[in-house]
Amino acid sequence: MAEKENYLLTTKNVNLFYGKKQALFDINLSFPKNGITALIGPSGSGKTTYLRSLNRMHDLTPGVKVEGKFLFHNNDIYSDNFDLVDLRKRIGMVFQQPTPFPFSVYDNVAFGLRLGKKISKHQLDEDVEKALRQAGVWNEVKDRLGANALGLSGGQQQRVSVARVLATKPDILLLDEPTSALDPISSRVVEDSLLDLKKEYCLIIVTHNMQQAARISQTTAFFNDGRLIEVGKTREIFLNPKEEETQDYVSGKFG
Numbered sequence: 001m002a003e004k005e006n007y008l009l010t011t012k013n014v015n016l017f018y019g020k021k022q023a024l025f026d027i028n029l030s031f032p033k034n035g036i037t038a039l040i041g042p043s044g045s046g047k048t049t050y051l052r053s054l055n056r057m058h059d060l061t062p063g064v065k066v067e068g069k070f071l072f073h074n075n076d077i078y079s080d081n082f083d084l085v086d087l088r089k090r091i092g093m094v095f096q097q098p099t100p101f102p103f104s105v106y107d108n109v110a111f112g113l114r115l116g117k118k119i120s121k122h123q124l125d126e127d128v129e130k131a132l133r134q135a136g137v138w139n140e141v142k143d144r145l146g147a148n149a150l151g152l153s154g155g156q157q158q159r160v161s162v163a164r165v166l167a168t169k170p171d172i173l174l175l176d177e178p179t180s181a182l183d184p185i186s187s188r189v190v191e192d193s194l195l196d197l198k199k200e201y202c203l204i205i206v207t208h209n210m211q212q213a214a215r216i217s218q219t220t221a222f223f224n225d226g227r228l229i230e231v232g233k234t235r236e237i238f239l240n241p242k243e244e245e246t247q248d249y250v251s252g253k254f255g
Contacts, residue, residue, distance in 0.1 A: 008033045008171060008202050009054065009091075014068035016049060016058070023049050025227045027068070031172070036194060036203045038213035038234065041223035042255040047206045050223070051174050054204065055091040056084060072171075085115075092165035096177040098157035100149035100164075105132075105141050108149045108160055112168040127167055134200075135163035136193035155186025159193055166197075173197065175205040179212065191216050210250060214238055222246045 007030040016024035024046050031037055039047040049058075056077060058064040070077045077087055089112065101108050109128045113119055119127075128145075132138040137159035141152070149160050158178060165173060175194070179187035194203060195216055207213050213220055214234060221231040222241075230237065230246045241247045249255050 006032050008072070010069075010071045011054070012069040012071070014050070014053065014066070014070070016053060016067070017065040018061075019063045023226050024053070027228050029221055029228060029231060031202050031204060032219075033171075033202055034198060034200065035219065036198045036205060036217040037219040037221060038217035039204065039206045039221050039223060040208075040210060040213050041229075041249070043208070045223040046226040047221075047223045048176055049226075051176055051204060051206050052093075054172070054174055055088050055093060057093065059084070089168040090170050091172040091174060092168065092170040094158070094162055094165055094173060094175045094178050097181050098154055099161050100152070100157045102150055103148065104146050105149045105152070105160055106145040109163045109167050111164060128163075131163040131167040132160070134166050134193075134197060135159040136189065136196065137163060153186065154182050155189050158182060158186070158190055162190075162193065162197075170201070172202045172204065175203060177206055177208065180208065187212075210238070222249060224249070 010030040012028055014024055014027040015022065027050055039051060041047050052058055053066055054070065058066060066078065072091065075082065101111065106128055109131050110124055113124060113127055129138060132141060137156055140156055141160070149157060152160065162173070162178075179190050182190065191212065194205070197203060198218075205217065217234045219231065220234040220237040222229045222237065224245060230241055230243045232242070237246060238250050241250065
C-alpha cells in the first residue's frame with residue numbers, strides 16, 4: 001500500500017442504505033495516485049455499490065442514503081458545494097457493457113471536451129488522438145475516426161469508451177467489470193491498456209475474474225455481505241490472506 005500522503009482518495013466509515021436495507025457497513029479504503037486496485041467478492045457483496053459511491057452515481061437512485069467521508073484531494077465529494085459535473089470529469093466511470101454513443105469515433109471522444117470551455121479544432125484533434133492512444137486503440141481507429149463507433153468490435157468499443165473518459169483528463173478511473181462482456185482476446189487487449197494507464201492514473205476495478213485481478217492489480221480488496229473483509233497487496237491476498245473468509249473465497253469454496 002502507498003504511504004498515506006500519496007493517497008488520492010480516502011473513504012472513511014462508509015455506510016450505504018437502499019431505503020431501510022443497509023448495503024455497505026463501515027468501509028474504510030484508500031487509493032494511491034497511481035496503480036490498479038481490484039475490488040473482488042461474490043455477487044451481492046457490495047463492491048459495485050461501493051464503486052458507484054465514489055463519484056456519487058447513487059445520487060441518481062431514489063431512496064439511497066450514503067454516510068461517511070469521501071476525501072478526494074482532501075475535499076469531501078459529498079459536501080453540498082462540490083461540483084458534480086467537475087467530480088465526474090475527475091473521477092470517470094467505465095461500465096460493464098461498452099457504451100459508445102451512436103455517432104462517430106471522433107465525436108465520442110470529443111464529447112466531454114466540448115462540454116467544457118471553448119476549444120480550438122487543432123487542440124481538439126490533439127486531445128482526441130492522445131486519449132485514443134492512451135486507451136490503446138488509436139492504431140485501429142485512426143483511419144475510421146468519422147465512422148460510427150457502433151460499427152467497431154466490442155473490445156474496440158470498450159477502449160473508445162475508456163478514451164472518452166480519459167479525454168477529460170480525470171485523476172481516477174472507475175471500471176465496473178469492464179471486460180466481462182468481451183471475448184478473451186478482446187479482454188486481454190483491454191487489460192494491456194489498463195496496465196499502461198496505471199502509470200499515470202488511479203484505477204479502481206470491480207471484477208469477478210480473480211485471474212484478472214491477479215494479473216493487473218497491485219492492491220486487492222475483498223468484499224462480502226457489504227463488508228470489507230481484507231485489503232492488501234494482491235500477491236498476499238491470493239497466496240497468504242490473513243482472513244479465513246478471504247482464503248475460502250480465493251480458493252473457490254464459495255462465490
